[in-house]
Amino acid sequence: MFDLELFVGRFHPLMVHLPIGFVVMAVLFKALDIRSSTRTYRPALKVSLLLSAIVGIVTCLTGLLLARSGTYPADQLFWHKWTGISLAVLTVFWYLVEFRWSVRPTVSYSFTALTLVLLILTGHRGGVLTHGASYLWEGLPVTWQQFFGHDPYEAEKLEFEISNLDSALVYEDIVVPILEARCYSCHSDRKQKSELRLDSPEMIQKGGASGDPLIRSDLDKSKLYHVLTLPLNEDEHMPPKGKAQLSKYEVKVIEAWIAQGGEVEKMVMHYPDRSALEEWYDDLMADQKLFSNELIPSQPVSQPDPTLIENLRSQGVLVQSVGKSSHYLEVSFMNVPNLEPELIKEAAKIKEQVIWLDVSGKNLSDQHLNELINFTRTTDLNLSRSKLPGNSLKKLSQLKNIQILNLTGAELYGSALEDLRGWPELRKVFIYLTGIPSESVERFLETNPGIMIDTGGYRLPSVPRDTMVFRFKG
Amino acid sequence: MISKLVKEFQKREVESTTRRHFIRDCVSGMGTAAFGAMMLSSCGSSSSGSPQLSARDLNPLAPQSPHFAPKAKRVIYLHMAGAPSQLELFDYKPELQKLHNQPCPESFLEGKKFAFIRGVPNMLGPQANFKQRGESGAWVSDNLPHFAGLADEVSFLKAVHTEQFNHGPAQLFMHTGNARLGRPSVGSWVTYGLGSENNNLPGFVVLTSGGKTPDAGKSVWGSGFLPSVYQGVQCRSKGDPVLYIQDPKGMDRSLKANVIEAINDVNQQEFMEYGDPEILARINQYEMAYRMQIEVPEVMNIDDEPKYIHELYGTEPGRESFANNCLLARKLVEKGVRFVQLYDWGWDSHGTGQSTAIDYGFRNKCREMDRPMSALLLDLKQRGLLEETLVVWGGEFGRTPMQENREGKKMAFLGRDHHTEAFTMWMAGGGIAKGVSHGQTDEVGYAGVEGRTSVHDIHATILHVLGYDHERFTYNFQGRPFRLTDVGGNVIKKILA
Numbered sequence: 001m002f003d004l005e006l007f008v009g010r011f012h013p014l015m016v017h018l019p020i021g022f023v024v025m026a027v028l029f030k031a032l033d034i035r036s037s038t039r040t041y042r043p044a045l046k047v048s049l050l051l052s053a054i055v056g057i058v059t060c061l062t063g064l065l066l067a068r069s070g071t072y073p074a075d076q077l078f079w080h081k082w083t084g085i086s087l088a089v090l091t092v093f094w095y096l097v098e099f100r101w102s103v104r105p106t107v108s109y110s111f112t113a114l115t116l117v118l119l120i121l122t123g124h125r126g127g128v129l130t131h132g133a134s135y136l137w138e139g140l141p142v143t144w145q146q147f148f149g150h151d152p153y154e155a156e157k158l159e160f161e162i163s164n165l166d167s168a169l170v171y172e173d174i175v176v177p178i179l180e181a182r183c184y185s186c187h188s189d190r191k192q193k194s195e196l197r198l199d200s201p202e203m204i205q206k207g208g209a210s211g212d213p214l215i216r217s218d219l220d221k222s223k224l225y226h227v228l229t230l231p232l233n234e235d236e237h238m239p240p241k242g243k244a245q246l247s248k249y250e251v252k253v254i255e256a257w258i259a260q261g262g263e264v265e266k267m268v269m270h271y272p273d274r275s276a277l278e279e280w281y282d283d284l285m286a287d288q289k290l291f292s293n294e295l296i297p298s299q300p301v302s303q304p305d306p307t308l309i310e311n312l313r314s315q316g317v318l319v320q321s322v323g324k325s326s327h328y329l330e331v332s333f334m335n336v337p338n339l340e341p342e343l344i345k346e347a348a349k350i351k352e353q354v355i356w357l358d359v360s361g362k363n364l365s366d367q368h369l370n371e372l373i374n375f376t377r378t379t380d381l382n383l384s385r386s387k388l389p390g391n392s393l394k395k396l397s398q399l400k401n402i403q404i405l406n407l408t409g410a411e412l413y414g415s416a417l418e419d420l421r422g423w424p425e426l427r428k429v430f431i432y433l434t435g436i437p438s439e440s441v442e443r444f445l446e447t448n449p450g451i452m453i454d455t456g457g458y459r460l461p462s463v464p465r466d467t468m469v470f471r472f473k474g
Numbered sequence: 475m476i477s478k479l480v481k482e483f484q485k486r487e488v489e490s491t492t493r494r495h496f497i498r499d500c501v502s503g504m505g506t507a508a509f510g511a512m513m514l515s516s517c518g519s520s521s522s523g524s525p526q527l528s529a530r531d532l533n534p535l536a537p538q539s540p541h542f543a544p545k546a547k548r549v550i551y552l553h554m555a556g557a558p559s560q561l562e563l564f565d566y567k568p569e570l571q572k573l574h575n576q577p578c579p580e581s582f583l584e585g586k587k588f589a590f591i592r593g594v595p596n597m598l599g600p601q602a603n604f605k606q607r608g609e610s611g612a613w614v615s616d617n618l619p620h621f622a623g624l625a626d627e628v629s630f631l632k633a634v635h636t637e638q639f640n641h642g643p644a645q646l647f648m649h650t651g652n653a654r655l656g657r658p659s660v661g662s663w664v665t666y667g668l669g670s671e672n673n674n675l676p677g678f679v680v681l682t683s684g685g686k687t688p689d690a691g692k693s694v695w696g697s698g699f700l701p702s703v704y705q706g707v708q709c710r711s712k713g714d715p716v717l718y719i720q721d722p723k724g725m726d727r728s729l730k731a732n733v734i735e736a737i738n739d740v741n742q743q744e745f746m747e748y749g750d751p752e753i754l755a756r757i758n759q760y761e762m763a764y765r766m767q768i769e770v771p772e773v774m775n776i777d778d779e780p781k782y783i784h785e786l787y788g789t790e791p792g793r794e795s796f797a798n799n800c801l802l803a804r805k806l807v808e809k810g811v812r813f814v815q816l817y818d819w820g821w822d823s824h825g826t827g828q829s830t831a832i833d834y835g836f837r838n839k840c841r842e843m844d845r846p847m848s849a850l851l852l853d854l855k856q857r858g859l860l861e862e863t864l865v866v867w868g869g870e871f872g873r874t875p876m877q878e879n880r881e882g883k884k885m886a887f888l889g890r891d892h893h894t895e896a897f898t899m900w901m902a903g904g905g906i907a908k909g910v911s912h913g914q915t916d917e918v919g920y921a922g923v924e925g926r927t928s929v930h931d932i933h934a935t936i937l938h939v940l941g942y943d944h945e946r947f948t949y950n951f952q953g954r955p956f957r958l959t960d961v962g963g964n965v966i967k968k969i970l971a
Contacts (some may be wrong), residue, residue: 015622025514286967290938293543323542323941335673384858406858430858456856458785460848463619470837472828472887 006291009065016067016126019059022052023091023119028110049095056088072129073190080125087118102357162367165281171201174280175257178250182239201264215262222258229255249283252276253389295379297355301327304353312347322356330356339364351375358382360406365389373398384408384430393419401425408456409433417444420451432456531754534703535677537669537763540941544866545905545971547671548582548807549664549936550814550854552800552847555645555688556822557869558839559890560898561919562832564630566604566613569917570875574599575971578876582920589639589892590824590880596816597918598877601832601888610909617840620848626909627851627860628902629969633913633922636871636929641689641822649694651933651958658698658949659706660933663815663958666697666704666940666949671810674769676707676762678813679806684712684794686819695815699951703755703762706815711802712794715774719767727767733762773805787849797846804853807863818843821869824878825889831890851902864939866932872897875918895921899932905939905971912968930963938965 015182015396030189050145063084067077093135094111137145158181162168179198184190187208188199195256196208207214212223219225227238228251239245246254256276260266309319318332331347331354333339339362347354348371355394357378362368364383369392375381378399390413396402402423407416411426417440420426431441431453441453530536561567577594602615608626616622620961637643643653650657658666661678670677680695688694695706709715721730738757745753776784776798777791784790789797796818803814820839822830829835847867854860873890896915902908913925934944937958948955 283967286970289970290965290967291542293545296543316673320535320537321539323544324539325542328543332671334671334809382858404858404861408857428858428861430856432856454856454858458786458852458856459782460620460623460845460852465616465619466788466845467840468837468841470834472831472834 005065006069009062009067009069012059012062012066013130015055015059016123017117018055019052019091019347020119020123022048022055023087023115026052026091026094027112027116028443034109046095046099049091049098053088053095055089056091060085060088071192071195076125076129080122080129083118083122083125087122088115090118104172137362160284162281165277166267166269168268169264170253170257170260170266170268170277171262173274174253174268174277177301178246178254182246182250186239196382201262214260217259217261219255219259225255226256247283249276249280253280295355296322296326296328297377297379297401301353301377303327303351308346308349312350315341315343315346317347318358319350327353328355330358333362334358334360339368341365341367341371344368348374352377354378355401356380359386361385363387364392366392366395369395372396375399377401379425380404380406382406383410385410387411388413390404391419397423399423403427404429406430408436412436414440417441417453420444422450426451428452428454430454430456441469531751531800534754535665535670536759537671538667540668541943541946542941544939544941546862546903546939547668548618548810548812548814548863548865549661549940550803550807550816550850550865551661552816552820552865552867553645553648553694554821554843554867554869555686555817555819556641557644557871557873557892557897558821558909559823559832559836560632560875560896561598561600561873561875561890562602562617562836563615563840564613564846564898564900565632565896565915566615566918567600567875567917567919568916570597570919571599573597573918578790582876587639587762588874588880591874591876591891592879592882595874595876595879595891597875598832598890608909610911612909612911615820617837618844618848620844624848624851627855628865628900629907629910629912629928630738631899631901631912631925631932631966631969633915633924633926634868634872634899634929635896635922636894639871639894641870643690644892644894645688645694647929648868648870649690650696650698651930651960656692656698657956658700658704658958659693659695659815660936660958661695661706661815662697662700662704663937663947664813664940665935666700667947668812668940670812672769674765675773675806675811676766677811678704678706678815679811680706680708680815680817681711681799681802682708682794682817683799683819688817688819694817699956700949701751701755703758706813709770709774709802710794711774711798712792715770716766719770721767726747727735730764730767734764740794747778769809774802775811776801776805782785783853786845786853787847795846796842797849800846800850801853804850804857804859807854807859808857823873823889824880824891825885826880828887831887832890834887854903860903862904864904864906864935864936866899867901868899868932869897875920893920896926901935901969907969907971910969913965925968927966928962930959931966933958934963935966935969939970 026048029041029048033039033041033045056177063081067081090111094108094115097108097111124136158177160173160177162173168174182200186193187196189197194208194210197203204214207223210223214222214224216222225234228246230237232241233247253276256271256273260271268274269275312319312331316331316335318334320330322328322330329350333343336343339359351374355373355377357375357380359372360382361384366389369389370436373395377398379401381396381399381402381404385408388410393412393416397419400423403425404427405420409432410432414436416434417431417436420429421444427450429451432455436455438455441455445451445453529568561570575596578597580594581878585595600615602617604613604615605622606612607614607622610626612625612630614622614625636644638647638653646655646657647653649659651660661680665677668677678695692708695708697703697705707716708757710717714720721727738760741753741757742759745757767866779801780787781802787797787801789795789801796816799816803816806814820829820835823832824830825832827835836969851860851865854863854865872893874893876891878885878889878891896919913922913927915921916923937944937947944957944959944965948957950956
C-alpha cells in the first residue's frame, strides 16, 4: 500500500525550515535596503521574497496533507494551520507590494513587520504542536517558567472516584484514570504517537504501529507490560523519560489487569489475587491524606489586607498564613506581654481569615472575651495558662467552628465544662491543671461521648527496673 | 589603643579598595558567570557597596509560612549518639535466638565491611525479653518498661538504613543529609524555613546530656552554608544555661542595652560599607542575646517545677542529664521554640567493657532513657502540645545481629558492631499516625526486606509534617540550589496521620 498523501505530508517538518530562512533573509535585505541610499539590495530582496512565497505555498500544501493524517489535536492545529496559510498569502502580497504595485513606503514597511511577526507565531505554534506546550520553557529556571504561566511541578492530576474498593470496576474506575493521566496526552484523540490510542478497550486491543499485542494474559508477551517495566533509560520505556511516571503501585495494578486478559467488566472483588489492587488503594488513601487537614476550612477565603497584617506585626502580634498556598491565618499573641482588648479588636479586622488563635498565658477580662468572640472561623483556640473570668466559655460558645480547645493550666470556674455543651465542631479539649473535678468530666462525657477530654495528670508508676543497676559480678 | 584602631581601619580600607578594583576589572570577563548567577536568581552575597536587602535579611528569624498548612509546628529530636541496639529494644527476632553463638552465614559477610568485626563472627541472640504492647501490638522489650505503655502513641520505622558505619559521618548524615561537613543541620533548615516564634528565645536549641558530645562535633547542629543565625544554640542544663546570661554585678540592664546599641550601630555602619551578611547575623545575635536574658533563665530553670513533674521525669535539678533535658524540651516548645535537639551519649554498645556491654551498660542506659522520654511524651500529650509537636527518636545507625569480635578475637562482654542496613527509629505527635509499625527486617534483623526507609526519607517526612515540600525547599549556594534531602527522599506516607 502506497500512501502518497502521507508520504508527501511527512516532508512538511523538513520543508518548514526553508520559508523560515528565506523570510528572515528577505526581512534582512529589506532592512538593508531601507538604510541604503542606492538600490544595491533590491535584486537580492526580490529573489529571497520570491523564494519565500514559493516555498511558503509548497510548505502549506505539505502541511495540509500531514494534517489530514489526523495525528494532531484539532484545536492546537487550528492556529498553526491558519497562521501558516496567512503567512504564505502575506509573502505573496508583500512581493506584489514591493515589486509590482506602487504604494507608499510605509505600506511595504508594515508588510515586512507583519510577515516577521506571523513567521514567529507560526513557527512557535508548530513547535508547540510537535514538542508540547512547555517545550520552550523547560530549560528556564523554575521561577521564570512560573512567570510564563507554566508550572513544572504540576503533573496531570490523577483522580479516582471510588467509594468502595470491592465494587470498583478495575478497568473503568482504576485503569482508565491512570492511562488518562499518564498516557492519553500522546495516545488518544489528542495525539497518536506510533499510531497508538489507549482511550478505548477496542483500541487498546488493536495496538499500535508495531502490531505487537498490548495485552496478553501471559505478561511476557504483553507489550504494554513490557514498556512500562523497562528500565527508565531504555528508549522504549513508557512514559518516556522526563514525563510523569507511573508509581510502582500503578504499574502493579496495570499488571494485574493485564494478567486478567485486559477485560473490562470485572470488579475488584472478582480478582483472584487482589493484593496489588489493595496495595495501590492503600497508597492512594495515604496520598489523599497527605495534604488533608481538618483544621483548615474547605471553602476558600479572600486575601487578607496586608496593611492590617503589617500593622499587627509592628505591635508584636505573630500573623502568618498557615501555608504559602492558603489565605487562612494563624495569629499568636505570644510576644505581647500585656495584651490590651484593643489589640484583639484590631486583630479581629482579619477575623475572616484567622483559623488558629493563640491567646495563651494572658490575663483575660470580659473586655478581652468580647473581642475574642469575633473570631468565628477559628478551629484551634489555645487558652492554656490564661486566666479566664467566670462564664467565659459560655461567651466563647459563639465560636462555632472550634475543634480543638486548649485550656491546660487555665484558671477556670467550676462549672466550665457545662458551657462546652453544644459546641458543634468540638473534638478535643485539654483541661490538665484546671482543677475541673473528675465527676464533672464524667457527666460531660455521658452526653458528649464523641469529644475527647484530656484531663492529664499522667503518672509513670515505679517499676523494679527504675532502680535496677546492672553490674558485672565476675 | 587609638593607633591600633587607626591601623585596623586602614587595613580594612585597603582590603576593600583592592577588592573593588579586582571586581571592577573582572566585570567584563565575569559577565557570563554573573548571568548564570542571575539565572539561578541567586541571592547570595552581593559584592558591591550597597547591598540589596530583603526584610528577611534584616530580621532573619521572623516567622515564615511553609509551603502548605503544617500538622506540626515544632520538633523535638531525641538523638541517641553511639546508636542503640534495635535488637534489644524494638526489633524482635526469635530466629536470631536460635542461631545464638553459631557462626554467621557467609552470605551476610560477603562484600560487606564492618567497623570492627573481622573474619567470621558468631550470631548474638536478643539479650532482652520482648512483648507485643498495646492495641497496636508493637514489639517493645522489657528494657523499656515505661515506654512500652506508650507503644500506641508512636509510629515505628523498623527498617531504616544509612550509608555510613562510623559515628562522625553517620551523625552528620543523620542530621545534615550528608556525610561530609558543610551542610546545614535539619534544625537549621527548619529554623531557616519557619523562623522563630518567641522573640526572646532562639529558634533552635540544643541540649546535651553531659559526658561526651557527639563524635561529629558541633557541626551536627551547625548552619552549614545557611547564615549562622540559624545554627543551634547550645544551652547548658547545669549552671547558667547560657554562659554570662546574668548581668555582671553592679551593671544594670539599661547600661547593657546602651552597650549593645552602640556596638550594633558600629556593626550597622560596617555592614553598610562592606555588605557582609554575617555582620547582620552578628547584630541579630547581640539583640537576641539581650532579649534572651529576659526569658532564658526562667524557661531553663526546672527548680520551680512541681514535685509530681520531677517524679514523672525522674529529674534532679542541678544535674546534667537526659531527664532534665527532656523536661527542658517540653518547657521550650511550650514557649514556642521551633526545634529542640537533644543529644544523649553512651549508646555505643561494642562490649569492650562493662559500660558498653549489651547486658550491662546498655541496660543501664535504657533505664536512664526510658522514664524521661516516656514522661516527655505524656507531658506533651496532657498539655495538648503533642498535637502540634513532632517527636523523633533514633540513633545514627543500628547494631549488627552478630556479636562483635574485635580483631577477630572473642571479647569479654557481649556487644554488637555498627550496622547500617537496618535499624529502628520512631516518630510521634503532630501529623504522625499512632501505633503504626512500618517496615520489616529479615529473620535475623540483618537487612530490611519491606518498607525500607532512608535517612533522606526521614528528613522528607519531618519537613512534610512541618508543611514543607522537601523538593522545593532549597537554598542557593555556590551556583546551585541545595536541599536537605539532596536528590533523594520520599515522604513516609504510611506513618502519616
